[in-house]
Amino acid sequence: MKKGIYIHIPFCKSRCVYCGFYSTTRAELSKRYTQALLREMDLRSKSEASLSHHNTDTIYLGGGTPSVLHISDMEQILRHVQQVYPGDVREITVEMNPDDVTPQYVSALRSLGVNRISMGVQSFDDKRLHFLRRRHSARQAMEACQTIRQAGIDNISIDLMFGFPDENIDDWTRDITTALSLEPNHISAYCLMYEEGTPLYRMLQDGKVKQIDEDTYLLMYSTLIDLLAAHGYEHYEISNFAKPGYRSIHNSSYWRDVPYMGFGASAHSYNGKRRSWNIDNLQQYMLSIEGGSLPAEHEEIDADTHYNDLVTTAMRTVEGLDLEALSDEHKRYALQSATDSLNNGTIELCNNHLRLTRKGLFVSDTVMSDLMLVK
Template sequence: MKAGIYVHIPFCESRCIYCGFYSTTAKDWCTRYVDALLKEMRMRSDELRSLYPDNECTIDTVYIGGGTPSTLSTEDIARIINTIKEVYPCTTREITMEMNPDDVTPALITSVRTLGVNRISLGVQTFSDERLRFIRRRHNAAQAVKAVETIRRAGIDNISIDLMFGFPYETLDDWQNDLNTALKLRPNHISAYSLMYEEGTPLYLLLQNGKIKQTDDDTCLAMYTMLMDTLSANGYEHYEISNFCLPGYRAIHNSSYWNDTPYLGFGAAAHSYNLLTRSWNVADIKEYINTIKRGKLPSDSERIDNDTHYDDIITTAMRTHEGVDLKRLKPEYRDYALRSAKSDIDGGLLELTNDHLRLTRKGLFVSDMVMSNLMKV
């Protein structure tokens, strides 16, 4: 059995106005946090082995996300990666680390490459300095371009960049310019998302107070269409709703989320999934550290029943280009899926090909609704 590891680094130099992930600017907690993180890894070393004693489990992918992992010292990054290799049997094909463009230096890339990091996910978001200032990113467009070049020169050639569209007052021409700049850099992978207004974020408060205007749905759909058409015309595979790659460069770790692969999540607010249960750590750095110090795991969990597992498969696999492999489902759930899908197949939102139920291009635009129609719970 292959499994993945996700490590959450919650530290940021500053908070972006749209971010709903758990993070903190209290960097004086870094060393204590990494100490607790490594202890959690050791406390859970037998977790998958005890659940599947007859099936050897190896760690196939590692993803270090956040927050901003690139704000850690190279010593702490080394402690994290070396502890994973020490505690868990690893056959790691992919070790990804998220970075901010302004953190990227030749020395940092050389250090993490030596540790085994072979993929960098770069938080670009946009190549517009005006929009970067609006969302309070620390870097500018020139730094983003330079970061991609620095990463390549330092010996890591698997680069993913994140982009956002649907900023207030952003035009289609603005978005096309972002895509054109990205294509000049030719990253191996591009993740692109519509700007979200999550409750409790500064961005949400600006909207609620009438200080900004949300981009209308028609414009966002036009931007998504432009994204698909532009990247496809330039050789990128659209393999998941929000993810595109050059041939052979799908994100292996992220694909595990969409393909029902177990993963262990370490750190405050990190989630884990072992096919039988889903668990999540407390989203509070102080409580996380103090609980680990007492020798206890700072987590809650829920048992996954058959209906929930079916729904999980629908809401993850349906996001992919291949869709849901009906052969993976028990007969009762396969029959339920086919019955539930009939109206959307007739309406051109779903298609059934070689026992795979997948979204059509038309269905991509209303994917949440289509998946909801297929779910049990």
């Protein structure tokens, strides 16, 4: 069985106002952390034999900002993971910030087997980038795409955000148009979220910013879908669009119930029957690993939980929920629970799959909630 490997790099040069992921600005700990990652791989290869022998299909370095790592640390990580968890690796993705992109760094990544770059652009408007406390400019983001291609990595994904305070549809259309002019293979787009505990959330609570209204959100999302479709992008997941043949293989495994292993502070793993996650504290993570113990918690996944997990992952995709993958009991429950959504046109039944319609995309959370088992 194939599996994906995720490696969490929690370091950032600065924190963005919206970020709710586990990260730290203490980059001076990066070399020690790298050694802890290698040690965790070794420890888990001995204790998790059920996953260790599986064929590694994809490797994804996310964060944080993996591109803040020195290339020597990146080399140690990538060499070691493929030594300990070998396989026919089809895709190696590294997340990068535009201001970290240099010909030398990208060329070095390519020599290590990296064949996909996921770049956090967010916006091509310098004022909005400043609002987010991003370190790069719009021009740097545009130049970074060219630099990556010139260094020999052709598979580029860029992240965009919409729904900024005071942003209008013309602003958003310009961002999309600029992104399209760069011809990325893949685009991920997300509405700006106000996650509790972030500086942005505090700004909202203090009345310093105001969320966009629902009608504006719907118009922005519709515009995104239509413009990308017109330029040949496949809308294969709620927030993800790809040129033919360029879906994210790694992320697609999450939505297709494929086992994966996560290494590093706060990283999650899944083997089909158990979900586990490392502690989200950098110091405690390193101390535990250095002491020879794995700093992870876990939960066993029963049949009902697995069904709910399938609903919240598979229903995000264009293929939808495969009813044949369900037990008879859960299949009956899914069809019964979908009755109202099928009648109101937010779900359709196609080739024994329940999937969201265009109308359903805009109320996906509600639709999925209706399908889930209440325990």
